[in-house]
Amino acid sequence: MNRGLKMRDRKLLGGLVGGGLGSFIGPVHRMAGILDGQADFVAGALSSNPEKSKRSGKKIYFDPARVYSNYRDMAEKEASLPAGKRIDFVSITTPNVYHFDIAKTFLEAGFHVICDKPMTCTLAEARKLRKIVAQTGKVFALTYTYTGYPMVKQARFMVSSGMLGTINKVVVEYPQGWLSRFLEDTAETWRTQVWRLNPELSGAFCTVGDIGTHAENLARYITGFKIKELCADLSSFIPGNVLDEEGSVLLHYIGGAEGLLHISQVSTGEENGLNIKIYGTRMGLYWNQDSANYLAAKMPNGQSVTYSKGAPFLCDESKQASRLPLGHPEGVIEAFANIYREAYKAIRAAMRGESHEGYDFPTVDDGVIGMAFIESVLVSAASQHKWTLMKR
Amino acid sequence: MNRGLKMRDRKLLGGLVGGGLGSFIGPVHRMAGILDGQADFVAGALSSNPEKSKRSGKKIYFDPARVYSNYRDMAEKEASLPAGKRIDFVSITTPNVYHFDIAKTFLEAGFHVICDKPMTCTLAEARKLRKIVAQTGKVFALTYTYTGYPMVKQARFMVSSGMLGTINKVVVEYPQGWLSRFLEDTAETWRTQVWRLNPELSGAFCTVGDIGTHAENLARYITGFKIKELCADLSSFIPGNVLDEEGSVLLHYIGGAEGLLHISQVSTGEENGLNIKIYGTRMGLYWNQDSANYLAAKMPNGQSVTYSKGAPFLCDESKQASRLPLGHPEGVIEAFANIYREAYKAIRAAMRGESHEGYDFPTVDDGVIGMAFIESVLVSAASQHKWTLMKR
């Protein structure tokens, strides 16, 4: 349909790796990627099982010719199609362990990449990927979901504007409870049900890589703070499990602020309780993803102000990240779509031959810091929780 | 792109009437309509101003040949295109006053119709439209947004299952504050800024048709109750305004339950505060669109249970209306998309030559009841708030 159209007159074309039938995050990428009518997904290697890939592609109306058996094929064949027909970018939604090679493959085949987090399985891989991104000059976006929320952008603005005064403390919590159903599971059914508990698919970590990195990224996105050193306590309660299920991390930030990061996937009854509190000398800020459309500014002396998504006095970044007026709730898909939207701007800029720097989405650098955080936590936890310098 | 494909192997193709640049509800239809990857919008008469229609179409990557100057042209020309190329349905997102004629035009030209509420400007029009829908046999869906929420579907299920016992009372409130900025406006800038305050575009009502009908529909969707008689008090506080800005309606339902419906668009500081409480002999239910992902069951004796969207024990209709797991907020766009999704099922059924009855979306019958409610309220309010029999 778009063939022959100038790039500015057509939607972008996207490919998918992973995200076949039964996937949680695959559909989120698909919905977020098309929400604003800026792109369509048209090709994919949707599963490592070619048959499942095929069935998955049919379900979402892909041309069977563009449903591939594996991502290497896909990269090669798509690259051979003419511009305007071939995909412009690929979205990676597989388990962690495949991210690096898929990203490398598509970047080197000339495609822009949008990748789920954590970026890789190791810091070493992350550093390599950073180099590849630099060498290829392609856009690389990482979907740290929560930075896409309008009120998170407002929080970042308020911090950078100095409205909080000097920040002394950051408390970020991310409790979930979904792994607690295995706490009394001696049949070890989790081995097959949850790839994140399988070191071969998840890497040397579970929870700290699944949600700990979200928490670290959110705190850093809002405050800009870099971790100097950390002291971590990781635990596991599921019988037989070798990866982390929950942990607490004390943080010392460069510049003197303190941090506390608490994560869990065995906090029974918690759903997706990411929240952050930032305390400055002049006010405190509180954001909770469960009521993501609000941001609370806690003033000294008994006054608390709640700002609503879409309010006219919010910063531009926040307002632009909202698609609906005041009082009309937006959720995770819309936040995710904000990351896509910014990545699309960068991709279109790159396609026009312009600089694609400066757009508001997580980059490969964020991915490197994310992996440095994960590995530093693992080192501290493994060494009797010694204070450990943050890796770079 | 879809030409030549069998219907079951392709996305549906939609058209838009209204919803050009600057529209609030137009983009909601567009995003909701494509969210699940079931349809694309490809043609439109996006504004009554042909130049604006053209610019709007370009912005959303429509083929310029399918951006029409007016909806009559659009209906005629699209009808002349071959199946698989022409649109399958049209979405109507204009001011109220045009709904009837647009719907009639497209239905009679052989298209399915998805229409924003209130359905028409008068009950007489609504009745006529019901006949046209019956005669043409086309799918007609009405976007009463809030019936699309997963937890509203759960509430409906709990009521129909008898879990509440006998229901004695329904309290539904819909306070907004966005018109309050005109309360001290002697320049009457609202005349040009707000079509809903202009009788020529809105009909004989403002608030009762904009949000009152949502409130009535929500209560009816959940309880199934029909209004026997009502006593309404409507008010206007903006200087010079002739339409209603807020009101209270006492309701007597057939079967003996009592109702209270309260709406306002001059409740300063309220955003979009739709909420409903349903009191039965065994429990009370509470739902608030501001925290739409939860439903509270108020038990006697000091226990309140909150159910979360996506929970495994919810009814099927509720679970299917949720795209994400527990704790991942979904908002208005997703609720809207649920109405579209059900309408698409009906449209595909109709295209297969099967019955398109029994899907879970508001129909032309709901639209007739909605207009009957609006006119009954106007009659009661105009007659010194006498108890007035509900029109049929």
Place this chain on the structure above:
Amino acid sequence: MNRGLKMRDRKLLGGLVGGGLGSFIGPVHRMAGILDGQADFVAGALSSNPEKSKRSGKKIYFDPARVYSNYRDMAEKEASLPAGKRIDFVSITTPNVYHFDIAKTFLEAGFHVICDKPMTCTLAEARKLRKIVAQTGKVFALTYTYTGYPMVKQARFMVSSGMLGTINKVVVEYPQGWLSRFLEDTAETWRTQVWRLNPELSGAFCTVGDIGTHAENLARYITGFKIKELCADLSSFIPGNVLDEEGSVLLHYIGGAEGLLHISQVSTGEENGLNIKIYGTRMGLYWNQDSANYLAAKMPNGQSVTYSKGAPFLCDESKQASRLPLGHPEGVIEAFANIYREAYKAIRAAMRGESHEGYDFPTVDDGVIGMAFIESVLVSAASQHKWTLMKR
């Protein structure tokens, strides 16, 4: 102990009528009356059953000689004791039907009176009592509990300061659910369990007198608005019950504002859900007794400000009504104690021979308006819900 002391050097001495073993409101009066160490209760006619009165008195360490068989005896004998030994005031905590005569008896015997609401059983009685209070010159305080809350006082201050602009709408709701346990009760056990459902003890009303008058009083305390006319719908769902269990009242205030008052004691699962919203042209206010220590100011344009009890910037009346710093919750007993505290100031002023006007507690005039409201509601409801002029 206090004998011989000058009045200013001693606690006040109080008597109790009603409030024996098993009473709900009796202990509230006792706790509230002594909380600040300003008074002790030392005498009482605690039950209409002399034996129960005696047992009740023993339980609370009263001198048996001052536990009376009936209130006439009590008034007479206490009056014969010397000042400093005899009670200074009496608190009336019996069913409604006795209030008038008890109050009359003690006022005419020279005592100050603190009385529970509703003040009397009829408007005629209320007017008579107003005369008696005027003739005797004694202090008469009525315990409309909710006016004692610090944040209600702040709301009143904000309204009277003009911070809300012109007020157009007041919505006050008071849902309770405790009568719903009788909704399927064919044994009519409520006849003996609940004196409020017995016309001989409660008067011609149940809910409207028990909580409707609280709602009306709260709205009036905050706004100062007087009702011009009202349209009421009262209902009863308990089989066999002749009194009201719930109702909705549309209000037109003198000056043009609209009101909506909704009360119920059969709203299953509601506990004590009194709340009020006041909408002005510049902001809305929201207070809910369930989170009584906060007051929310809803600003236009997506900003909501919550003020906490005890904050330094609150009005003096609010700050003085709080005994604890920010963040330390106070409840019903403390609110009640604030009414007592103001009444004690008035009583001490009277004892010093000074004017006892101008203190911040509900008076006999509030009691007359309360009864006028109740009777007006009954008239409207009985006359097919006609708009009815408020009695005076």
Place this chain on the structure above:
Amino acid sequence: MNRGLKMRDRKLLGGLVGGGLGSFIGPVHRMAGILDGQADFVAGALSSNPEKSKRSGKKIYFDPARVYSNYRDMAEKEASLPAGKRIDFVSITTPNVYHFDIAKTFLEAGFHVICDKPMTCTLAEARKLRKIVAQTGKVFALTYTYTGYPMVKQARFMVSSGMLGTINKVVVEYPQGWLSRFLEDTAETWRTQVWRLNPELSGAFCTVGDIGTHAENLARYITGFKIKELCADLSSFIPGNVLDEEGSVLLHYIGGAEGLLHISQVSTGEENGLNIKIYGTRMGLYWNQDSANYLAAKMPNGQSVTYSKGAPFLCDESKQASRLPLGHPEGVIEAFANIYREAYKAIRAAMRGESHEGYDFPTVDDGVIGMAFIESVLVSAASQHKWTLMKR
């Protein structure tokens, strides 16, 4: 007044040390101590300044003869009065540094003691005090406020009943913001305004002793868990201050559960945010003192149940700790009064010559553990946050 009465027929008589004009906690003790009409305060050494003590005593209607210049005098003179006239117990509400000697003095003079927390300034003192209590056989109660709340008692009951399954994690937070007003204070006005920042009055700690010990006690009261080892990070941000203002403590409990304790008095905008989350294999519990009348049970799979204070199905301890029906908020004073009420039961038992064990209030043993916790935290924080064995 009570002279000559048998003990069971009279109120208890209490004395006060500290709590003169301007005190925060003094009035709380006074109000809590008399709320239920079980006792009166009749004597005191209300300030270390004899003149202020006198003025304070007059204000609260004490007989001037029983307002003492210092607590030694008070203990001696009260001890010389006849039973029924002399005080039965004393309440200690002074800065920490005096607690030990005052408690010792009164215990040895034959009085029961109710003491504010932390119990002493050092663990050594605490151990000594434990011996003295044992030797004298007197009742010693420690006012860990939050254990008095009805819903905290319900939480304890649910844990001990096994309803949570195996508990893996306890998260207790106590953020306050009141010290943040000194964060930019170079004039060091806090030196004179806040005795807790003065090591001579507060001991070697500020925040950890003021609120950290509340947090530890609350977690222990509910779970019964004992700390095996801890890792603490304490911080100070106020220029010139030598004591702790905030900190995070990682906990390993005996038995294998993990804990996280976070406290602060420089969290700008926080008021009194004590809250606790307890995660078991079957459910999570959440209690927040800001909405103290509720307890939330977080079930797996998207269901959360909120229990209200006063509900009929709560455990007996919880129901007895509530003075009002469902929906009628009770606050800090009532919680405090519950500790007093249990202490009074023990005191009356002791006066009857019966055992005074087994009542539900914090004892000298809790005080010893509290001081052991404080000192362990200080040791860990001072040693580069090494994991430190909990002292005993």
